[in-house]
Amino acid sequence: MTEPRPETSPEYRPEPQASTAASGPSAASGSADRRARDRRLVLAVTVWVPLTIIAVGAGILMTWLPRTPDPMVTHWGADGEPNGWMSPAGNLIAYLVISLGVLVVMAGAAWLSTRVAAKAQAELPDSGRPDAGQTDTEQANPWRSARSAALFAPAVTTAVTIVFVALTGVQLDGSEPADWVVPVIVAVGLGLGALVGVVTSFVLPAPEPGEHTSAETIAHALRAAVRLAPGERAVWTAVARAPWPVTALLVLALLLTLVPVALDPSLWAFSLVFLVVVAVLATTTAARITVDTTGLRVRTLLGLPIGRVRLDQVVVARAVDVRPSEFGGWGFRFDARGRRGIILRGGSAIEIERIGAQPFVVTVPDAENGAALLNGLVAEARGTN
Amino acid sequence: MIIRIDPASGAPIFEQLVRAVRSEILAGRLASGERLPAARDLATSLDVNPHTVLHAYQVLRDEGFVELRRGRGAVVTHSAPGLDEVRALVAALAASARAHDLAADTVLALVREEFHA
Incomplete structure (x- = not known):
């Protein structure tokens, strides 16, 4: 045993640096991996998780069928007295129609935002953008734009399932629930649904980071400012509209809100909640954006104010191009840099740097003129005060 | 706007x-x-x-x-009736004015004169 053991000789020491370098994938394959993983996540959240929840809920309701009273109570009045009945099979069918309907709308919305983001990306090559920085060298990932649409899918499915299963469960073998049970079940269902929504928001891929503001683009924006003569007054206004697929989806969703109440009048509460949610969404499909001496205001076409920046909060405004994918979808948005946005479509937008707040972005046609007037009004206000 | x-x-x-x-x-x-x-x-x-x-x-x-x-x-609305026809005539007017080195103000004064006559 005089021969030295190989393990102890210095030449055979493992080299930690070489091994970590070999295990790290190249940047390109890392991006593809992430995209595939995001795709699986979005599919899981919008399709597989809700389907599993629905399967479990339907399975429970089915195994309970023999023990469920016929007719069973499906609606209670404000005083807690039952005033709506249905057969157990009807209850099961109502559950399936509502939960699967929600699944189709949510998955459709997620799929649509992914498609629109991919299309917008194809039309907006990174090289054509003014200040494509480090963050833009990697291709944007359209699956991340499904975020907002996917967020609600498991949450709504959970709430619907809990309410259906629990309200059936308390009636098994002919037992009658106490007055306080029904509202508690509905509240618990909504609460757990909200909790699932929060968990989903952590699981879903984060929105894309946006481009960086450079000093040169700000200087350019200020040079283009509208110069007003002393005493001259000016206003700029434009209407921003969501692309038609978004509007079509909202119309479909509005019709679907009526399905529960059409199936069973006792489900009016569901219809009402969905109707309110969809109606609030619908108000943001078109908005009028106005710039005047008070600053910038965003109002829905019905006149409801949904955003404003006072003139004295404005540092500088500039016209930018945004993709809904940067903000993770349509509506009221935050992006990875903390910009607040009212995003109705892709394309031109006014971005306002604010004093003591995150930048504010609103998509609007003719953004160049709007930003130019806002900068001119700011210059005038600062100059005369 | x-x-x-x-x-x-x-x-x-x-x-x-x-x-x-x-x-x-x-x-x-x-x-x-x-x-x-x-x-x-x-x-x-x-x-x-x-x-x-x-x-x-x-x-x-x-x-x-x-x-x-x-x-x-x-x-x-779509546009004022007959606007396209007048727009074509205006284009011809501008071309003619340029060809004869007439200033825009001169042409506009002529147009105004025509309307007030």
């Missing part, structure tokens, strides 16, 4: 409003079917009397540029 009002310019304010909206429509920046801002809102933004804005909208309606609908406000 940008609307600029200069009270010092001498032209009546409603006339300035009409000119601003009309040129936006003629330039194609305001498409047919688009709604103009509510008269009350525009008046607030520009610090003028709402009746002045309504007066301007009525003049635009009389010229065939907008339709006034109760509850929907002023909506941009």
Whole structure:
């Protein structure tokens, strides 16, 4: 045993640096991996998780069928007295129609935002953008734009399932629930649904980071400012509209809100909640954006104010191009840099740097003129005060 | 669209409003079917009397540029009838003026003269 053991000789020491370098994938394959993983996540959240929840809920309701009273109570009045009945099979069918309907709308919305983001990306090559920085060298990932649409899918499915299963469960073998049970079940269902929504928001891929503001683009924006003569007054206004697929989806969703109440009048509460949610969404499909001496205001076409920046909060405004994918979808948005946005479509937008707040972005046609007037009004206000 | 009002310019304010909206429509920046801002809102933004804005909208309606609908406000219409024909004649007029080295102001004065004759 005089021969030295190989393990102890210095030449055979493992080299930690070489091994970590070999295990790290190249940047390109890392991006593809992430995209595939995001795709699986979005599919899981919008399709597989809700389907599993629905399967479990339907399975429970089915195994309970023999023990469920016929007719069973499906609606209670404000005083807690039952005033709506249905057969157990009807209850099961109502559950399936509502939960699967929600699944189709949510998955459709997620799929649509992914498609629109991919299309917008194809039309907006990174090289054509003014200040494509480090963050833009990697291709944007359209699956991340499904975020907002996917967020609600498991949450709504959970709430619907809990309410259906629990309200059936308390009636098994002919037992009658106490007055306080029904509202508690509905509240618990909504609460757990909200909790699932929060968990989903952590699981879903984060929105894309946006481009960086450079000093040169700000200087350019200020040079283009509208110069007003002393005493001259000016206003700029434009209407921003969501692309038609978004509007079509909202119309479909509005019709679907009526399905529960059409199936069973006792489900009016569901219809009402969905109707309110969809109606609030619908108000943001078109908005009028106005710039005047008070600053910038965003109002829905019905006149409801949904955003404003006072003139004295404005540092500088500039016209930018945004993709809904940067903000993770349509509506009221935050992006990875903390910009607040009212995003109705892709394309031109006014971005306002604010004093003591995150930048504010609103998509609007003719953004160049709007930003130019806002900068001119700011210059005038600062100059005369 | 940008609307600029200069009270010092001498032209009546409603006339300035009409000119601003009309040129936006003629330039194609305001498409047919688009709604103009509510008269009350525009008046607030520009610090003028709402009746002045309504007066301007009525003049635009009389010229065939907008339709006034109760509850929907002023909506941009396709275009004033015969506008395309006149637009073609104006293009020819401008070409002729350039060919004869006539200044734009001279041509405009001639046009005004023709209307007031």
